[in-house]
Amino acid sequence: MKVLKFGGTSVGSSKNINKIIEIVKANEEEKQIIVVSAFAKVTNLLLEAAQLASIKKTAYTSVIEDIKTIHNQIISDLFTEKDKNEVLKFVNQKLADLKSILDSISLISELSAKSEANIVSHGELLSSFVIAKALQVNHIDAERKDTRELILTNTNYTNASVNFEVSNRQIQDYFKSNKAKVTVLPGFISSAENGDTTVLGRGGSDYTAAIVASALDADVLEIWTDVSGMFTANPNVVPQAMPIEQISYEEAMELSHFGAKVIYPPTIHPVLKKEIPILIKNTLKPEDAGTLITKTSKDKKNPVKGISHIDDVTLITLEGSGMVGIPGFSKRLFETLATEKINVKLITQASSEHSICIGIDDSNANLAKIAIDSTFEFEILKNKIKPLQIEKNLSIIAIVGDHMKSHQGISGKMFGTLGKNNVNIRAIAQGASEKNISAVIAAKDVKKGINSLHESFFKNNNKQLNLFITGVGNVGAKLIEQIEQQHEFLLNNLNINIRIVGLSNSRQMIFDDEGIDLSSWKEQIKKGVPASLDSFLEQVKALNLRNSVFVDITANAKVADMYAKYLKNSTAVVACNKIASSATYKKYKELKELSRSYDVPYLFETNVGAGLPIIDTLNNLITSGDQVHKIQAVLSGSLNFIFNNFTTETEFYDVVKQAQLEGYTEPDPRIDLSGVDVARKILILARESGIKINLEDIENDSFLTENNHKADSVDDFYNSLKTDADHFKELLKSANSNNCQLKYVAELINGKAKVGLKEIPVGHPFYNLEGKDNIVMFYTKRYPEQPMIIKGAGAGADVTASGLFADIIKIANN
Structure with a gap:
């Protein structure tokens, strides 16, 4: 025997109900109990109508019409003219009863919990009747049973507690004599001993299914919803979230308590002792595997099974030196909250007993403050404790997993990941079992926090x-x-x-x-x-x-x-x-x-060097314990391009202009030709080598003329290059006569740096440096005579972009 529960979206349209019929038919040989929620949106409409009636707003009649329209549309799609009359008659009668109740509420302007339970029960009563008839007209041996005749509760009408002893007996007695292959039960609803209608709280249809499954020792409890199981995180927040194949009862409870809406938290308790597996399935994609919930978690490779969160949290801190060593503060605090029926979501206390921090729902913040201030009024007046600290706009983020306790560093990884992404942690809670590690963070950081943690803990993530x-x-x-x-x-x-x-x-x-x-x-x-x-x-x-x-x-x-x-x-x-x-x-x-x-x-x-791995190589040398004695380098791709193309057949002015047009120089070529750009590069290498040095400490032996230096604009500078053309020809003539090449060289020797134009002789590593190439020679303790040489294109948009790209990839791999 299996128990299947179908939620609001699963019964939200005739298309989805037809999916249910297909699912039931696929298991036709097996006895099935089908628990159904109200049609999508109907419960909210019923609550809206109740509220409107309680304040004498006649608009509740329009809401009833909206409910009627939803049911009529589904009935029209599911049934032929011949079959739908009986269904419509039932629906119209129930809606007439509903209107009578709402009329009475409007008359006295009071909505009691008893009346509210009666009103919201209509959603499941209507949906279960429609679905049972739909199964029957599709030749399925189905009957409907009113769950109020099976599940007995106390008189806490809108969130009733179940009398399991009586309920189990009534469920077992009914199904002993029930011969139908399929039984349809309205979820969520129950009754008190006096016969009044009660409900099991929002999400109670899951609970109904679990109660029935436990009472009958079902083989499996299937929860059919609109997602393919429980996910590693909320897929609406984390697009990369993945369905969890298998999870333990305790892991599922932790995730559901911390905001995973796939399953109502109390659902797990009735089936846990009997170890009845729960299977979460997708009504719209029944072929998907879903999530199996069992006693133990089989997958031990990834200690974290899921990441979840609770929004709308207020943090309340009771703090003061008067609390230290004085027993009873915690007891008084929690008694005060319990009296006001305020649920505590998170508790943390310093070992010094100097402060107690609790997380509660935002909606209870003002009530909690008034109550706690009243309880501790004397201590506050005597300055034994500080006035209550209230922090709103917070959320609790939690990682969950049975096997986290056997893996070292989970907490550190969690907090480190959040810290790297500038997510400030306001409070932390971690039980000794280490199945859940929770942190209170700003609500604005939830999306960033969950996505960061998901990337960190789930390896197949992007x-x-x-x-x-x-x-x-x-x-x-x-x-x-x-x-x-x-x-x-x-x-x-x-x-x-x-x-x-x-x-x-x-x-x-x-x-x-x-x-x-x-x-x-x-x-x-x-x-x-x-x-x-x-x-x-x-x-x-x-x-x-x-x-x-x-x-x-x-x-x-x-x-x-x-x-x-x-x-x-x-x-x-x-x-x-x-x-x-x-x-x-x-x-x-x-x-x-x-x-x-x-x-x-x-x-x-x-x-330095555009896309060449110069700084990275230097950092690796230093980090590994090497010491740099000397650096010699040609670090300007633009100057190397200029002097490689400057010949007796060309004018210096034309070559500089060409370099600028091809993108090798800065928009203002004076930055390159003055040597400042090279000086900055050797300065950076010196600093990365561990030397405390500033730009003015670098000797700059400029090859430009005084006239070039005095140019007020780029145009003036180019004009000065034409005027002083002979100066540059003399530089070239001298190099040629000495069978040398002109290279603008940067040097760092024993902590002293200088840059300048040099004549490089044949055989030197710099001599054949072509085009826009750069070259760097590192002489270190490990490379004293034959230097480590890095050589390649040192200028140009493509290689510079690739260098930036490499840094970005390095961050991604960090």
Whole structure:
């Protein structure tokens, strides 16, 4: 024998009811008990009608008509003209009875719990009659039984407690003589000893099914709903949530208590002792496996089975030195709450006994404050305890699993994951059994918190990175192109889902928390809102997305000044802008310390060598204990391009212009040709080597003329290059006469750095450096004579974008 319960959405339309008929037919050889909820929306409409009647609003008659319309539509779809008359007659009679009850309530302007239970019972009474008849006309041996004749309760009308001894006997007696293959029972409803209608609380249809299954020792209790089982998290909040194949009773109870709406929490208790399995199935997709709930959890590989949360939580803190060592404070606190019928969702107390913290429903916050203030009025007046602290707009987030206790580091992983994503924890509760670890967080952080935890604890998940990019010129456009091109590869091979959520140029910015459509970002940004650095940051904060990364692809000092604010907001920073890391040593150190303090990456690989892994290699050497003695490098792809293309057949001015047009120099080529850009790069390498150094400490042997340095604008600078053409020809002539190549070289030797143009002889590693290539030679304790050499393209939009991309992937893999 099996007991099947079908919820509101499962009986929400004629289409779904036909699905139920198919499910029942598929098990035709087995005896089945079908427990049904009211049709979708009907219970809420019944409660609405009751409230309207209690305040003498005649609109309750319109609500009755709405209920009638729902039933008439379903009946019209399910039955032929011949069969539907009997069903309509029953429905009309019940609705007439309902109207009489509501008329009486309107007359006296009072809605008692007894009347409310009677009113809401009509939903299940109507649906069970309709479904039983639908089974019968489809040639299924079915009959209907009123559950009020089977389940006996006390007179707590709207949330009744079951008398199991009597109820079990009545259920067993009825089914001993019942010969029908299928019995349809209205869920949710029951009766008191005096014969009055009672109900088992919202979600009580699940409970009804469990009571019947337990009484009859059913083989299985099937809960049919509109989702394919219990999920690792709420799929409406976590798109990557997965159905749980199998789970224990205790795990299911924990998840259901913490907001998993698939199953009503009390449902599990009647079947738990008899170890009757519960199977959660999807009425709309009966072929899906669903979730099996049994005594023990078989899957021990993943200690965390699910992540859930409760919204609308208020945190109340009772605190004071007068509590220390004085017994009875906890007892008085909880007695006060119990007297006011206030349910406590979470409790935590410091071992010093200095404070007790409880979580309750927001709706009870004011009542709780008044009651507790009254109980502890004397202690508050005497300053033995502080006035009650009330914090609202909170949620409880919980991870659940039977086997968490046998795995070390679960708590640390949970809190570390939340901390990395700037989710502040207000309170923590963890039982000794370690089946549930709960944390109170701000309601605004729930989505980010749950998604972050889900990524952390469920290995088959895709890790989602949310990028906010400032600067969409040549390099920015290439980065977007590369991300779009590699999206599917990263998703399928590395489980990384990169979304660009924000884009900004100097004029407009756009945001989309579901990810910007990269096929049309250029058109979209033209229609964006006016851009500003502060409003861009505020939007990043407002979206509050997990794994957020700010990507700076500008050469703007004001953008660089924003890095600290992003890091303090636990937003990673990836920058090709060299200004921040080459600013004062104090500023550089501050950013590095913020990165460590907030445990959020600050990466700037492209500051030196574009896409070449120069900084990463240097960091690996230092981290592994090596010591850098000397660095020699050609670090300007633009200068290398210029001097490789500057010949006796060309003019220096023309080559510089060509380099700018091809994107190798900054928009202002003076930054490159003055040596400042190279000086910044060797400065960054020196700092990453552990040397405290500033830009003014670097010797810059400039090859430009005084006339070049005095140029007030880019145009003036180009004019000065023409004027002083002979100077540059002399530099080339000298190198040629010495059979050398001109290279702009950066050096760091024994803590001293300098940059300048040098004549490089034949045979030197720099001599044959072509095009826009860079080269770096690290002489270290481990590489004293033959240096570690990194060589390759050091300029250009493609390689710079790929360097940024590599930093982004590094964050994803962190």
